[in-house]
């Protein structure tokens with residue numbers, strides 16, 4: 001049975017959907033934290049350079065594979081060279097694992113929208129915000145239900161299809177996200193005392209340029225741009241032949257970076273005002289523990305909190321949709337299942353893995369079944385950290401490295417350029433620079449990240 005393959009209805013729709021994939025928890029929650037941890041302005045500068053020099057060329061390579069083959073990520077590699085089907089497999093495996101925890105964190109965001117919409121009552125413990133969050137994720141069942149609700153929303157959009165589901169939702173949510181973010185930035189930079197935070201972000205201290213900052217910026221760039229996992233292969237496969245890949249990739253990278261920087265402008269000044277510089281170093285539960293404390297500390301903070309979590313929800317939803325779509329495209333095309341059937345077939349194992357992620361942070365000691373004894377709790381298995389590190393530190397760089405080497409040395413940059421240039425020819429110098437980056441510079445730089453993160457035992 002041959003169905004006509006889906007396509008984006010418009011170029012703007014494609015750009016917004018791909019930017020929706022790129023703009024996610026990574027931009028709004030992780031990026032400002034990293035700016036804090038890696039010394040402000042220097043990190044922002046490194047990040048911009050890396051996006052332009054490495055992130056953008058790799059994104060273009062992925063898009064060109066997708067549009068050439070018009071296939072899901074595994075099918076695409078198989079079509080270009082059977083021996084390298086496994087490269088697509090790396091992407092799908094990474095996405096599967098990311099989706100399992102992204103939906104749980106998406107569920108946390110929904111819970112916090114609920115908390116803020118119902119008046120932001122965090123209780124009267126000594127550290128109310130930390131205690132509230134810790135108690136919430138320690139519950140065995142509630143986080144799972146929120147996670148399931150988030151996954152169901154993604155399923156709904158993905159089953160609706162590429163242009164009438166994903167594209168339509170992105171065209172509403174992305175502009176809405178942008179406006180909400182602007183409102184947050186205006187509130188943040190006009191707070192009394194915001195100057196200190198702004199100065200921190202805008203000052204470039206030379207001593208902050210070091211290997212750590214660079215490695216941090218590289219890892220963040222891949223995750224944030226959604227490259228190295230085949231998302232852009234899948235989204236590229238729905239791009240009509242006469243659309244501009246280069247201009248689209250420039251827009252996607254620019255939007256993603258702009259949102260990350262705006263998010264830093266919305267968050268860092270407020271953190272400085274209420275918690276001081278140390279507030280930035282909180283890591284993991286930052287959005288759920290530090291920010292509610294921050295929001296409670298200034299007039300209008302509760303409303304700011306509600307807007308912030310809605311924003312985070314939009315960002316997380318469009319990213320999660322892209323992850324699910326890439327896996328669904330694989331199942332439906334390779335096994336000839338309908339989109340609905342493929343989504344269900346995927347959601348079952350995904351939910352099991354999600355439950356593992358969520359329960360590994362929970363305090364399930366209360367549960368005792370006759371045939372299983374949870375008296376030690378699931379917290380014995382640090383599945384949450386293992387899953388995040390597995391994807392961020394190992395699989396994403398490995399995927400990006402394999403994609404570059406494949407395009408650079410197996411399929412060949414000549415073929416890729418031919419695909420990219422179906423929209424019109426580019427100057428020779430651009431072609432040569434791009435080929436050089438994909439063949440030499442990007443693989444080298446990615447190999448260095450892998451060496452640093454794994455070699456230091458952080459993998």
Ligand code: PHE
Nearest residue numbers: 022024025026027223224226
């Ligand atoms: N880029 C998204 C973010 O910044 C995350 C993501 C990862 C999306 C992998 C798709 C695939 O949060």
